[in-house]
Amino acid sequence: MKAKKIAAGMVALLAMSGLAQAQISDSVVKIGVLTDLSGQYSDLAGHGSVLATKMAIEDFVAAEKPAFKIEMVTADHLNKADIASAKAREWFEREGVDTVSDVVTTPVALAVMKVAKDKNRLVLGTAPAASSITNENCNDVTIHYGYDTYALANGTAKAVTQQGGKSWFFLTADYAFGHTVEKDASAVVTAQGGKVLGNARHPFPGSDFSSFLLKAQASGAQVIGLANAGADMANSIKQAAEFGITPTQSLAGLLIFISDVHSLGLKNTQGMYLTTGFYWDRNDETRAWSKRFFEQQKKMPTMIHAAQYSAVYQYLKAVKATGTDDTQKVMAQMKKTPINDFFAWGGKIRDDGRMVHDMYLVQVKKPSESKYPWDYYTIKATIPGDEAFQSLADSRCPLIKK
Amino acid sequence: MTRATLAILFVFGLVAPFAIYPTFLMKVLCFGLFACAFNLLLGFIGLLSFGHAAFLGVSGYVCGMMMRDVGVTPELGIISGTLAAGLLGWLFGVLAIRRTGIYFAMITLALAQMVFFLVLQVRATGGEDGFQGVPRGHLLGVIDLSSNMAMYYLVYAVFCFGFFVVHRTIHSPFGQILKAIRENEARAISLGYDVSRFKLVAFVISAALAGMAGATKTLVFQLASLTDVHWHMSGEVVLMTLLGGLGTIFGPLVGSALVVTLESELSDKVGSWVSVIMGAIFVLCVLTLRRGIVGEFKALLKRVGVS
């Protein structure tokens, strides 16, 4: 008898929560920014992501006058997956956070995605890189916004090979991320009729890359593909110049942010090709937004910051349109709404969670060509979204029925 | 420590999850057990291991693999993790135990770095992506651990068991010999004790318990990651133990509670200053609170005449 009563009570509770979910839970939409505020990735995500989120919320409130309240919470995950997972869990269980965004670095993203799936909350992954997020690790509560390793490696490798860089040597950070980038880029090089002459896998993190660079030099390859990131990539570029490698052989950075170019300086990076999802100086709209960002951050936004703004804004729009913060409903709304803002024009969110939009192939300017601060890139080509990102037909995401 | 205090604390642990967020408590207990295991070595024998992260981490990975890929029940997952850590501890111990002081610390660090390297290189661990998606499973095949409360009581039980083992070890004749070794190793040898053997046994116990903590942690957070095997983790456990009180029974637990709280509270508020604050605590602790919080508290009690 008792069990029955409890069961009945639970059904009633469930029904009530079902009702409640037709509206905004606790009448507040809470957005969590889980990022790296102090470590290796704090320049390309970090405080900039927090600022971008703040801007998105303010702009949204000013423009759309929503009936609901919006709050932001932030936390530093210290680049540790377990801390990230615990924090996300706490946000979902105790603070009623509706979506977790940024989640820089793939391990963190994967950990948060698992928790979010359990708790049925949304993840706006604007910062992690791995294309596996929308492949074997995909789930129906995650949107991978902005960029991924496939798009970056693909864009750069293709363009460089087409322009005559037919033989490649990869300098690869010896961990899953580096391997993925190398694999993605190699495939493109070969498909374009190029040849991969070899690779050198360096420990992560490393500091001296001269041994590996000498190997690359000895290989005689035209292009040295850098399948590494952050400080490793910066040091590789610097040392390549030092050993007289760069004038004869060219470098192709497969994961470079404008913050990296800024810290390395144009002298070290000039002439490099890279792919990006956003460049602040592309048109009037991007300039207007970026200058607002710059006023507060004293740095121009990276593609992660711009994506973060865009993602949060789109999310809030979807909440307003559906009148609920229920994850699946908001997700459905977001997937059917095209994205048209300064970050992406004609962007769309696919069923595997991949946000597809145009990417840009850029070349880093020579110091003499740079006319004003942060004048770093020349846009060489716009890569249409469907070409830039992995096609759905090749997707390994179980959500995609073939 | 009287029986009454122990009993009160035990009951407190039972009711705590109703007042305090259980996931937080679980984390404190896991690290608390880890620090207790570490303290057994440093606090009671005077051996500074700078490689304890290896036991925490490896056990976490083993438990994760058993749970996710083999599909065993949680208790078997924890047991297998503990055994793996114990075995690894025996290996470390055999190689390192004859060295003392800073050489011991450096050998354990070197061995732990090799473990880190292996974990990074072996495909099965998922490299830097970590070993993700470990199910919590059903305890003994019956109790569903996906509820935080159920999980908490399992963690609590594991902690109490580990704590009991440490407590028994210290208060047994074996523990007395360990203390004698710490105080005067030469005398212990001249009394006919095979000092190396005692140290080795203690090292294996400590490693296994650290592993037990690691396996449990993997269950709670459903992942094992490189952070757990990184040398920073070995440093963190020193901080916890020192902060709480070296060689005290409850010190490590208090230390871990403090560090975990600081980490989770500070990180949202001060950003990059978190490492500055942690560093300052380290410095202050070494300069003024060398006995740790529990140690100083006990000394204070003694001075005012209680106990």
Next chain:
Amino acid sequence: MEILGMPTAVLASQLLVGLINGSFYAVLSLGLAIIFGLLNIINFAHGAMYMMGAFVAWIALTKFGISYWGALVIAPVLVGAFGVAIERILLRRLYKLDHLYGLLLTFGLALIVEGVFRDQFGISGQSYEVPEALAGGIPLGFMFLPTYRAWVVVAALTVCFGTWFMIEKTKLGAYLRAGTENPQIVQALGINVPVLITLTYGFGVALAAFAGVLAAPVFQVSPVMGSNLLIVVFAVVVIGGMGSILGSIFTGLGLGVIEGLTKVVYPEGSSIVVFVVMVIVLFIRPAGLFGRS
């Protein structure tokens, strides 16, 4: 001709590169060894001091227009002075205690320094250009040797052996060595041992800062550049024998070369080879290669 499956030219260039890295290890481990020898302190803040040296050079150049050569003098002096302050205020209180406390205190210091720099300069780091006079390179036939790297080896070795000479062959060095053996007697002879100790710490730290300036044009100047290097340098000191001056110099150079060769044969393992060597060495010679047990 081929050795280990590679042409001798490649091998020679890798050996040379290894030697260059070894020079950094040598200067850093020398500083650590001196500090350990006299103060019995395991200076975990050494990496942070190295980083500070690089940053002082960068700040001097960008904010004050002081050249590389100026920085080579200024950075060690400033960072050395910082070290003196630390020794006076903090470390002094720990000499009677276990090693452990010195290690922990300097570990805390390293965290603080790193955190402050991270907050001020961000994590991506800054770029420091190779000075004009040392730009370019020397074609050696088998490789293109950047002039700056050659300078690094020369400067590092000069400083290392200069230090060795000072400690082993001069009167000041004799006081230092005597001070470590028996401070009371040296004090009784009218030598101010505490000042000697303070200066030694300052000097050890200045060596780290010197290495930092040497490194600035080669590596990205970043707040974490030291902590990544530190445990390798620790391993070097232990392999050489804690506190042994010559040991730390030779082991630093030697391990640089061994690491360089590993990068050719098994690149993935180059981060671990130092630790493998350490375990083997300590197994055979418990006090390290040059240590007295």
